[in-house]
Amino acid sequence: MSKLLNIIFILILTISFINCQEIINISNGPIRGNSFDSHKEFLGIGFAQPPVDQLRWKSPLAPSPWSDVYDATYERLPCAQICNLPPELCTNTSTEDCLYLNVFTPNIDFSTIQEPLPVMFFIAGGRFEMGSGSGELYNGTKMVNSSNIVFVSINYRLGIFGMLQTDTISGNLAFEDQLLALKWVQQNIKAFGGDPNQVTVFGESAGGTSCALHLTSPASAGLFSKIIIESNPWSLPIKTIDEAKDLAKIFAKDLGCDINDNACLYSKNQEELLLAMNISQNHFNVLAPLLTFLPWTPVVDGVLITDQPLALIQKGDYNKVPIIVGTVRNEALVFVAGIALDISKIEYIGGLIDIFGLSHEIKIYELYKPFINGSNFMDTLGVVGTDYIFVCPVRNAAMYLSTNSDFPVYTYQFQHVSSFNPYGNGYDYCADQVCHGLELPYVFGNAGQYTFSAQEQILSTNMQNYWTNFAVNGNPNIGNPVNIQWTQYSKSSDDMLTLDTPSYMQSNYLKNYCDYWDSLGYQVGW
Numbered sequence: 001m002s003k004l005l006n007i008i009f010i011l012i013l014t015i016s017f018i019n020c021q022e023i024i025n026i027s028n029g030p031i032r033g034n035s036f037d038s039h040k041e042f043l044g045i046g047f048a049q050p051p052v053d054q055l056r057w058k059s060p061l062a063p064s065p066w067s068d069v070y071d072a073t074y075e076r077l078p079c080a081q082i083c084n085l086p087p088e089l090c091t092n093t094s095t096e097d098c099l100y101l102n103v104f105t106p107n108i109d110f111s112t113i114q115e116p117l118p119v120m121f122f123i124a125g126g127r128f129e130m131g132s133g134s135g136e137l138y139n140g141t142k143m144v145n146s147s148n149i150v151f152v153s154i155n156y157r158l159g160i161f162g163m164l165q166t167d168t169i170s171g172n173l174a175f176e177d178q179l180l181a182l183k184w185v186q187q188n189i190k191a192f193g194g195d196p197n198q199v200t201v202f203g204e205s206a207g208g209t210s211c212a213l214h215l216t217s218p219a220s221a222g223l224f225s226k227i228i229i230e231s232n233p234w235s236l237p238i239k240t241i242d243e244a245k246d247l248a249k250i251f252a253k254d255l256g257c258d259i260n261d262n263a264c265l266y267s268k269n270q271e272e273l274l275l276a277m278n279i280s281q282n283h284f285n286v287l288a289p290l291l292t293f294l295p296w297t298p299v300v301d302g303v304l305i306t307d308q309p310l311a312l313i314q315k316g317d318y319n320k321v322p323i324i325v326g327t328v329r330n331e332a333l334v335f336v337a338g339i340a341l342d343i344s345k346i347e348y349i350g351g352l353i354d355i356f357g358l359s360h361e362i363k364i365y366e367l368y369k370p371f372i373n374g375s376n377f378m379d380t381l382g383v384v385g386t387d388y389i390f391v392c393p394v395r396n397a398a399m400y401l402s403t404n405s406d407f408p409v410y411t412y413q414f415q416h417v418s419s420f421n422p423y424g425n426g427y428d429y430c431a432d433q434v435c436h437g438l439e440l441p442y443v444f445g446n447a448g449q450y451t452f453s454a455q456e457q458i459l460s461t462n463m464q465n466y467w468t469n470f471a472v473n474g475n476p477n478i479g480n481p482v483n484i485q486w487t488q489y490s491k492s493s494d495d496m497l498t499l500d501t502p503s504y505m506q507s508n509y510l511k512n513y514c515d516y517w518d519s520l521g522y523q524v525g526w
Contacts, residue, residue, distance in 0.1 A: 020034060020035055020036065021033065021034060021073065022034075024191050025191060026045075026188045026191045027187050027188055028063055028064070029065055029066040029067060029068075029069075030069045031045060031069065031072045032069050032072055034073050036107065037107060038107060038141060038145055039104055040104070040107055041102065041105075041140075041141075042102070043072055043074055043076075043103075044072055044074055044075050044076035045072050045100060045101050045103065046063045046070075046100055047062075047099060047101050047181050048060035048062065048063060048180055048181075049061045050099065051097070051099060051161070052097050054266075057164065057170075057265075059173065060099060060180045062180065062184075075100075075134040075135075076098065076100040076134070077093055077094055077095045077097075077098060078095075078098060078131070078132030078155060079096070079098035079099075079132060079155050079156065079157055079158045079161065079162075080095060080098065080158065080159075080270050080273070081094050081126075081130040081131070081158050081159065082129075082278055083130040084130065085130055086422055086424055088136050088137055088449075089135055091132075095270070096270055098132075098155045098157070099155060099157070099180075099181075100155055101152055101153060101155070102134060102140070102154075103150065103151070103189075103192050104141060104143070104144045104150070105151075105192050106144050106145065106149075106193075108148075113193045115195075116190060116193060116194055116196075117150050117193050117194055117198075118149050118195055118472045119149065119151075119152060119194040119195060119196070119199045119200065119471075120140075120143065120149050120150070120151050120152070120200050120202060120467075120468070121181075121182065121202070121224065122138060122140075122153045122154070122203060122207070123154060123156070123207035123210045123211060124153065124154075124203065124207050125206040125208065125437065127205070127206055127294065128158060128159065128162075128174065128209075128296045128298075129296050130159075132155050133153030133155050137440060137441065137444060137448065140153065140444075142446065142464065143444060143464060143467075143468065146445070146464040146465060146468055147464075147471075147472055147479060147480055148472075149468055149471055149472065150194035152189070154178065155177075156174045156175075156178050156181070157174045157177055158174065158296075159277050159296045160251060160276075160277045160296065161273070162296075163244070163296045163297060163299070165239075165245050165247075165299050166245065166248055166259050166260060169262075169265075170299075170301070171239070171241065172301055172304050172305065174298060175210070175213060175298045175304055175305065178210055179223070179304075182199070182201070182220070182224065183223065185223075186199075197225065198226075198472075199225055200224065200225065200228065201214055201224040201227050201228070202227065202228035202229075202230065202324075202467070203228075203230065204230035204439075204440060205231050205232075205437060208230045208232030209236075209238075209294075209297070211230075212232050212309035212310075213238070213298060213305055213309060214319075215227055215229070215309065215323070216305075216306075216312040216317065216318040216319070217304055217305055217319075218304075219303075224319075224321065225321055226321050226322045226323070226471060227321055227322075227323050227324075228324040228325075228467065229325040229326075230326060230327075230440075231326075231327055231328060231390060231436060231437065232325075232390075232394075233294065233390060234309070234310050234393035234396075234397065235290065235310075235388055235390075235393055235522045235523075236290055236293055236294040236297075236389060237291065237294075237523070238297045238298055238299065238300055238309070239291070239298075239300070240299065241299050241301060243288075243291065243299075244297075245259075247296075250280040250283050251276055251277060251281075252276075253280075254276040255276035277296075280295075281296065286354060289351075289354050289355050289525050290389075291526065310393055310396065310397055310522055313397050313400050313404070314396075316404040316405075318404075320407055322407045322475075323407065323409045323410070324466075324467075324470055324476065325394055325398060325401075325409070325410075325412075326394065326411055326412035326413055327386075327390045327391050327394055327412075327413050327414070328415070328434045328438055328439050329386070329413060329414065329415045329433070330383075330430075330433040330436075331386040331389070331390040331391070331435075331436050332385030332390065332436070333378075333379070333382035333385075333386070333430070333435055333436070334430065334436050335385065336382045336385055337378060337429055340378065341429070342378065343377040343378045344375065345377060348380060349365065351381060352364050352365065354525075355524065356520070356525065357524070360524070363516070364384065367512075368380060368383060371383045378429075387510060387513050387514070388517050391509075391514070392522075393522045395494070395510075396514070396517075396522065398489045399491045402488070402489050408488045408489075410486055410488060410489060410497070411489045411495070412496060413496060413498055414434060414439035415434055415498050415499065415500045416499060416500045417433065418456065419456060420447065420451075422447075422448065423435060423438075439499070442459055442460040442464075443460075443463050444464075445460050445461070455501040455502075456501065458483070459501050462482050462483055462484075462503065463499060465479065465480035465481065465482050466482055466486060466497075469482070484497065484503045485505075494507050494508045495507050
């Protein structure tokens, strides 16, 4: 009798397991994903052939068709990296075989859906050298449940695997990976109930930079209908081919290869390449100090990327779509603290001179004198960096975006100091600040090991509603309820949504500071 009960129990478990999975067909063949009461997820779908062996530094190729059912029930490893992001964004292992994406949907019947759902396509940040589209923070479950959308997150090659520029290797492989993933969405998203004509691209940090590149790249035209740019460091330049080659030469030397010796480059394993990359990117260029803060970037090649994104926006040369663009309050603090936790007055002045020149240092010192508190100038330099690299170029971009097209522009700043510190140990200075990336738990509704307070949960719900309303309607106010009407940006009103507990609209934020930086321009220190 007990044996019979065991068999019945195993059969019940097996049937339950089958019922929790679903098979659909995409262009390359059938795939199996997970189906839950709340949502469906298809994880680790290969959108390109593995970029390994002789495909290591080659343009991504579409995957070959398959006949067996592809297992899309689990996430794949992130792209090769040495990760020092907050704990929940890092894993202990990574791989070159990493060009995979994840798709989350509401729990709907794909075969009977009458109107396809808008799509949100997420590009993760990580300084273009770490991070991935997977993991707890970027889980799309709550986002697809907050509104009827389809959510896609992607991986793309990082660091020297995606942005090494030599005479024979393109520094835009990572950008090509993103383009191929966007084209995959155009070809396949209908199978998941998604609408290829309603794709909102959004990303943060290096993902925000990627969004700015897609906004201004002719190669991205027609692949998306709306865009959300979070915390893009606008004043950190996309490298020219020559600048990228200079870094590549340093990398090759640290690796023990000649830069044009492809046989030597290809002979090195992942660990050797990552170690050399980590050494080479720490070389400081005193003549162009801002290049050091973002060592690996796509390159201005004149084809995929024709100029710096801000310069193209100022010229009106970009893909015209509705836009959300914004920052958090203390963006640059983690970058400054990464250099030194204690910065003296002499070091502060020296840094201003090195970046902005002696003639501008005096004005900048006086302008930011109110932010000096004690003998440690780390926070003060963080304020300067936040305004010059993030906040003020966002206002500058919004001015041109709002006048160069009829599409709406919405600007924001996330200013809430969380009741928890997602950065964890080693980032104590972020406990009472709004560090780079701290809006992300609220956008995704995922506090990880922490718990939102009641007011923080309201803030998170409103942010998810703003983001998904925008994806659905092109207007963050229409759709799911929000507690503050987010007015469009215009140069005359200079309106910005301040995301806090509670949130509110404000005008002319940092006007005197941003007017100064506008007059100076955003290419100083290159």
